[in-house]
Amino acid sequence: EVKLVESGGGLVRPGGSLRLSCTASGFTFSSYTMSWIRQSPRKGLEWVSSISGGSVDLHYSASVNGRFTISRDNAKNSMILQMERLTDEDTAVYFCARDPATGFDYWGPGILVSVSS
Amino acid sequence: DIQLTQSPSTLSASVGDRVTITCRASQNINTWLAWYHQKPGKAPRFLIYKASRLETGVPSRFSGSGSGTEYTLTISSVQPDDFGTYFCQQYDSYSYTFGQGTRLEIK
Numbered sequence: 766e767v768k769l770v771e772s773g774g775g776l777v778r779p780g781g782s783l784r785l786s787c788t789a790s791g792f793t794f795s796s797y798t799m800s801w802i803r804q805s806p807r808k809g810l811e812w813v814s815s816i817s818g819g820s821v822d823l824h825y826s827a828s829v830n831g832r833f834t835i836s837r838d839n840a841k842n843s844m845i846l847q848m849e850r851l852t853d854e855d856t857a858v859y860f861c862a863r864d865p866a867t868g869f870d871y872w873g874p875g876i877l878v879s880v881s882s
Numbered sequence: 883d884i885q886l887t888q889s890p891s892t893l894s895a896s897v898g899d900r901v902t903i904t905c906r907a908s909q910n911i912n913t914w915l916a917w918y919h920q921k922p923g924k925a926p927r928f929l930i931y932k933a934s935r936l937e938t939g940v941p942s943r944f945s946g947s948g949s950g951t952e953y954t955l956t957i958s959s960v961q962p963d964d965f966g967t968y969f970c971q972q973y974d975s976y977s978y979t980f981g982q983g984t985r986l987e988i989k
Contacts, residue, residue, distance in 0.1 A: 800978075809980060809983060810926070810971070810980035811980070812977060812978040812979065812980070815976070815978075824976045824977070860926075867916065867932060867935075867973070868916030868928055868931045868973060869918075869928060869971070870928045872925035872927075874924070874925055
């Protein structure tokens with residue numbers, strides 16, 4: 766059974782940093798591109814970043830480019846999103862998802878990131 | 883970025899009704915379109931990819947169609963479990979984008 770679980774969310778002050786993790790099981794992790802997607806009441810669903818199986822191809826949305834860094838450790842079946850210089854616009858539920866190039870076929874339950882003073 | 887516009891924003895239906903949701907793209911996305919269903923507090927569930935291909939395990943009452951810039955999701959006979967919000971998503975090119983959602987409510 767494919768399973769994805771996010772961790773590391775919470776409350777952070779504007780300008781602060783946070784590191785999200787996604788732990789995967791139930792499939793050959795290194796064979797898949799993985800992605801982060803976030804959802805907020807104001808912006809809806811928003812794709813954030815993607816990383817190919819071998820970490821060669823990295824993509825970021827314009828809204829996070831230069832502030833967020835995506836990485837993965839295939840030996841640990843995990844993906845990381847390092848988030849810097851956070852603003853209230855980054856407040857959202859963050860999902861990790863598997864991306865087999867046909868859409869996002871499996872999603873984690875999501876984790877809340879709240880940016881507030 | 884490619885913009886996706888869904889209509890209607892809200893849809894009221896009774897169990898057994900046939901419903902259709904439309905997703906319009908701001909440019910040709912060559913059928914690189916997926917549909918998802920989401921219930922409150924849950925992650926989206928993957929339903930359809932490549933505009934018309936049903937994901938394994940998705941009931942056959944769901945179908946997708948379209949080409950170019952216009953796509954539809956149809957539920958042939960709405961069931962109680964189908965209520966919630968539906969989203970389209972394009973994966974023609976990064977940056978991937980989602981529609982704003984269509985909320986399917988019980989009439």
